Amino acid sequence: MNIWLKLRKTAAITLCELLAIATIFTGCASADLSGTEGAGHAAGAVVAGEDSSGALGSKDNADGPQEDLVNNNSYVSIDAIPAYDGKAYVAVNNNEPFFTDSDMTTTAFENYSDLDSLGRCGVAYANICRDIMPTEERGKIGMIKPSGWHTVKYDVIKDRYLYNRCHLIGYQLAGENANPKNLITGTRYLNVEGMLPFENLVADYVNNTGNHVLYRVTPMFSGSNLVANGVLIEAKSVEDNGGGILFNVYCYNVQPGVGINYENGDSWLDGTTPQKQSAQTDTPQNEGSQSSAGSGAGESGSSGSTTGSASSGSDSSAAENSAADSSNSETMVHITATGKKYHRAGCRTLKKSDTEVTLDEAKSMGLSPCGICNPPQ
Template identity: 45%
Template sequence: MTFSNSKWAAVQGRILPLILALLLSLSILPGCSGESGVESSSPEGSAGIEQPAAEEEVAAPEAAGDGEAALDVSQLPGYTGSPYVVIADNVPGLTEADAEGVTESYSPLDALGRCGVAMAVVSPETMPTEERGSIGMVKPSGWHTVRYDDLVDGKYLYNRCHLLGYQLTGENANEENLITGTRYMNVEGMLPFENDVAEYVERTGGSVLMRVTPVFVGDELVARGVQMEALSLGDGGQGVSFNVYCYNVQPGVSIDYATGESWRSDQQGAALSSSQEMDYVLNTSSKKFHLPGCSSVDRMAEKNKQAYTGTRDDLLSQGYDPCGNCNP
């Protein structure tokens, strides 16, 4: 049969739509899905299915970053009278493998002149054999010379605190090993743990891997405290093993960690009696309470945030802990 051009065009106009409809119903056109609900293998598939996966991929790096970040003092108990608090059941985040190739290691000062992590394998060979020299020429970040004769044993609020004690490494006027620390942190917080390491090394002739990390918040020049970790080598930590955070505080004195300025506690509202009513912000999830201006409040989920006016004692009795950042 012979078709004229006009007749052939008419046939095409009727047949092609039928063929297209059939192909769609059989789900064989690329990039399309039929009523069966089977996902396309193309990365441009259903937005309703792909979006949760994309959100998880974004969240995962943030969670990993948080885990790798420096110790978050806002997650630690606030200072309540003890010079230190135990971390991770007192188990150091160190292994004997970390000691390989290490004798002593100090971080270079950052852009604000602040110290970083200090690490050493303490042994009889690293301990000093001569008297300590002067370190008065070193001015750590946030340094101030200030006295509180009736409040501080030794009169001066700040010491030039060795991250790794002189008795352990013989490092003296090393600016990468000295921070601005209160007399209280230096003597009551850090020294007992340094003595434990020194005693073990002297008694056994063995070695101890030690790491000390100053903990700064934001751009503050004075550390909120130091994390001290130690593990005796060759015995799996049977001789010495600890993981503690020492508070850089001085009873009776309040400190502006951003600058190093200080004042007697009874002169500032943040250090008022624990039985006096004040405004706080509660985190009902972590069970911590904060001063309203604390930086941790800005990062708090709204559903967990609760304004509270009352006394510090009342919050403690309700099971809340003071924030380790703002020390309310």
């Protein structure tokens, strides 16, 4: 059966999400990484979580598969990833994940690698199912400062924040909130354009079928860089042997219009001179802000296109819960008569007597987005 028909029949995804996924099936272009800037690919790339002896940190859950979680590094080299060419992600290994037959289990598990000596996240691996999906809204994560973290804003970015605290395994999939082993410094582009469509695809499939999906995310770093070049995401549905969910994609940790120093997280507006960014220390009242102790944002470029100093305010990593719909007046969401939130269709927290309204209407009522089903914002 055509893969699009299979996805459409087994996963309740929107047409917009379906079109967003389409580009992964074009296959990988041949890699030519010479002189690449922005994606930061370089020889000697490593997967965080593996020390010089090749040993992996302990896992949080010992009930799941215990194979070496960094084995992705032997399957695909960062040198084999095509240079970023304007698309948020690219298919790897003909879109086939690297799971083996022994991985195919319906036992729920979550494994998160220990941070390495540089404080970087390693592989996150879980069997996504209803048993581990969240039953409450996500809490604050502003106290977590992933490796390479900076607080910096540019006018060329929607919501202005360059970096989000990106969950490796999205909150809607496993309910992991302020887990430092599951949060990396990622651009808004990586978060929303790269990772979110795949998270939504898996969440919708599990919610609608009750099946299990093996889901593994590998942050890939060059050398001792503190900011990942990108993440490798593998997923395969178990009960139907990949008939519902099957993909293997690399999502680029880039931001169009902004240059990034992957060694330390400094950034600059394209066409301006890179400047070292000064530090900003969080204060208790700014717990929910993106200010970073010891590595906050300072001046970044010029021409009035950036905020010249670190800014407090709301945690912009909430952007991971936004599908960036083009028109709030056309986007439909669901509400209940007495609820204070608006939801995606089919959200488990909705009552039977829900009503469909536009996103603008929901906002005009003072309703806020549900933290479980992650509706458009």
